[in-house]
Amino acid sequence: MRGMGYLFKEGVRSVWNNRMMSAASIGVLASCLLITGMAMLLSFNVRNIVDQMGKDNQITVFLDVSVDEITAVQKIGPEIRRLDNISSCEFYSKDEGIVKWEQELGPLFGELQGTENPLPHAFHVAMVDLSQYDTTVDSIKQVEGVDMITDRSEVAKRLTDLNTLVTQVGLWLVAALGIISLFIISNSVRMTMYSRRFEISIMKSVGATNHFVRTPFVIEGVVLGLISGILSSVIVAFLYEAMISAVKYIVPIEEIPYSDMAFNMTAGFIIFGMIIGAIGALISIGRYLNMEGGEILGW
Amino acid sequence: MIQFKNVSKIYPNGTHALNDVSINIGKGEFVFMVGSSGAGKSTFLKLIMKEEEPTSGTIIINDTDITNMKRRRVPYLRRTMGIVFQDFRLIDKMTVFDNVAFAMRVIGARPAAVKKRVNYILGLVGLRDKAQNRPAELSGGEQQRVSLARALVNNPSLIIADEPTGNIDPEMSFEIIELLNEINKQGTTIIVVTHEHELVHRFKNRVIEIQGGKIAADSGVPEEKAEVPIEISEEELAKIPDEIAEEIPDVSADEINREALLAIGDEEADE
Ligand SMILES: Nc1ncnc2c1ncn2[C@@H]1O[C@H](COP(=O)(O)OP(=O)(O)OP(=O)(O)O)[C@@H](O)[C@H]1O
Numbered sequence: 266m267r268g269m270g271y272l273f274k275e276g277v278r279s280v281w282n283n284r285m286m287s288a289a290s291i292g293v294l295a296s297c298l299l300i301t302g303m304a305m306l307l308s309f310n311v312r313n314i315v316d317q318m319g320k321d322n323q324i325t326v327f328l329d330v331s332v333d334e335i336t337a338v339q340k341i342g343p344e345i346r347r348l349d350n351i352s353s354c355e356f357y358s359k360d361e362g363i364v365k366w367e368q369e370l371g372p373l374f375g376e377l378q379g380t381e382n383p384l385p386h387a388f389h390v391a392m393v394d395l396s397q398y399d400t401t402v403d404s405i406k407q408v409e410g411v412d413m414i415t416d417r418s419e420v421a422k423r424l425t426d427l428n429t430l431v432t433q434v435g436l437w438l439v440a441a442l443g444i445i446s447l448f449i450i451s452n453s454v455r456m457t458m459y460s461r462r463f464e465i466s467i468m469k470s471v472g473a474t475n476h477f478v479r480t481p482f483v484i485e486g487v488v489l490g491l492i493s494g495i496l497s498s499v500i501v502a503f504l505y506e507a508m509i510s511a512v513k514y515i516v517p518i519e520e521i522p523y524s525d526m527a528f529n530m531t532a533g534f535i536i537f538g539m540i541i542g543a544i545g546a547l548i549s550i551g552r553y554l555n556m557e558g559g560e561i562l563g564w
Numbered sequence: 565m566i567q568f569k570n571v572s573k574i575y576p577n578g579t580h581a582l583n584d585v586s587i588n589i590g591k592g593e594f595v596f597m598v599g600s601s602g603a604g605k606s607t608f609l610k611l612i613m614k615e616e617e618p619t620s621g622t623i624i625i626n627d628t629d630i631t632n633m634k635r636r637r638v639p640y641l642r643r644t645m646g647i648v649f650q651d652f653r654l655i656d657k658m659t660v661f662d663n664v665a666f667a668m669r670v671i672g673a674r675p676a677a678v679k680k681r682v683n684y685i686l687g688l689v690g691l692r693d694k695a696q697n698r699p700a701e702l703s704g705g706e707q708q709r710v711s712l713a714r715a716l717v718n719n720p721s722l723i724i725a726d727e728p729t730g731n732i733d734p735e736m737s738f739e740i741i742e743l744l745n746e747i748n749k750q751g752t753t754i755i756v757v758t759h760e761h762e763l764v765h766r767f768k769n770r771v772i773e774i775q776g777g778k779i780a781a782d783s784g785v786p787e788e789k790a791e792v793p794i795e796i797s798e799e800e801l802a803k804i805p806d807e808i809a810e811e812i813p814d815v816s817a818d819e820i821n822r823e824a825l826l827a828i829g830d831e832e833a834d835e
């Protein structure tokens with residue numbers, strides 16, 4: 266389009282002329298993007314860890330000592346398998362159990378084998394969806410002959426809860442900060458418009474289209490968004506590495522390397538930033554576009 | 565060119581600024597509009613440029629009824645008009661050149677065309693050597709000429725000037741009206757609001773007097789004026805269109821004509 270170069274220059278120039286307000290806008294929008302980004306990265310990683318753990322998310326279901334092997338295999342086993350959310354259910358006899366104990370704790374228990382074996386029969390059960398852990402455990406407990414349940418996936422369960430929390434808190438934060446960013450950007454653009462209301466009134470009196478009047482301000486908003494997007498994607502890369510090495514210092518985990526996500530994160534930040542910038546600018550502009558010369562100047 | 569049919573304007577606060585005004589102003593006329601303060605002169609001009617809407621009645625400009633004109637057409641209506649404000653309305657932080665160029669840039673003119681045309685127009689109003697000055701460094705008369713140059717730069721078919729001589733000495737006022745007279749001779753319709761009887765007497769133009777929102781007197785077009793040829797000379801028009809039309813192949817005929825008119829100053833500016 267003709268005159269686009271002029272409009273673009275005008276938009277970029279006002280970011281600079283308005284630098285205090287621009288800096289504030291960029292600061293808030295970049296923080297919003299940063300928090301969103303970190304919450305997303307955290308969530309991706311937790312999900313990744315949970316997925317890995319899910320592969321051995323077994324729980325052990327111990328039966329009453331009085332239950333014999335035949336009842337266990339033929340009656341209780343199929344009954345557990347019929348429940349929802351069960352991916353596998355393998356019989357684990359008390360003989361296997363005692364052998365394992367012996368291996369782990371030494372020959373102390375040697376004489377407890379055979380009929381002297383005090384252990385109950387058990388099943389190794391795995392679930393499809395860990396987030397339904399509690400309901401599934403409850404329904405297993407309802408099965409007749411089941412005594413108690415131990416699990417080795419408490420960590421996975423905690424992580425899943427954490428993930429849900431991170432997602433929820435993250436969403437609220439993003440919504441709140443998104444609104445604040447919109448507010449600040451639209452104010453920044455409004456200040457530019459106010460300081461240039463005289464020019465706007467002249468533009469309108471010589472026949473500039475609304476599109477033409479609007480464009481430099483939208484460009485100003487978009488440039489603010491672009492800078493915020495670039496800034497936050499650089500910061501998030503460093504922050505992520507720092508966070509991962511801090512966590513690794515405490516618990517050994519296998520993180521998703523940043524390079525796997527760098528492109529998507531950067532593109533996402535920039536696009537999201539520019540969209541917020543444009544919307545923020547448009548919010549302010551509407552007011553002026555429907556006014557005429559004298560009204561704009563307040564004469 | 566301009567037709568008011570039973571136009572009334574009541575401002576939201578209840579002020580009756582215009583009362584059942586009907587008048588015709590033909591193409592190529594030069595009209596002085598007089599009347600005491602608060603008579604409704606500025607309101608009349610604002611209705612023409614559609615800065616205000618009439619409460620009732622019809623306004624026709626260039627055979628187009630602008631009363632029901634769509635909002636998005638208004639900018640194109642204004643491009644056919646040049647407006648000179650009493651208080652100049654120049655942008656302080658821009659140079660004289662940029663103040664005038666601004667009016668071309670905001671309607672999307674190409675940089676090369678802007679440069680040529682603005683230099684030509686600044687020459688016309690005698691300000692070529694002040695092009696890089698700021699408005700604050702100019703006298704009142706010079707500022708008024710910048711404001712006039714801005715109104716002229718898009719080659720409007722109508723010029724509206726609200727008290728263009730209000731802030732300057734009589735000699736300067738005379739020169740400004742003289743300049744407008746020259747422009748008028750090339751076919752541009754001109755409406756000038758003024759309080760200065762001296763000017764009105766010196767230039768024998770049509771005088772419309774507004775009082776209390778009504779037309780109180782209308783001298784009609786003076787006889788010697790009515791005969792003045794008002795079209796741009798054939799040869800001037802003939803020497804442009806071809807090259808211009810080639811340069812911008814996909815614009816409407818209307819726009820080509822505009823470009824052609826804008827280019828009239830080009831050769832002279834190059835000298
Ligand atoms: N925006 C407005 N709102 C309300 N009343 C207005 C408005 N503009 C003008 N008026 C009123 O309308 C009447 C005509 O005003 P207008 O500006 O047309 O007068 P004028 O003839 O241009 O006067 P002057 O010579 O002082 O410029 C006046 O009484 C004025 O107070």
Ligand SMILES: [Mg+2]
Nearest residue numbers: 605606607726
């Ligand atoms: Mg007035």
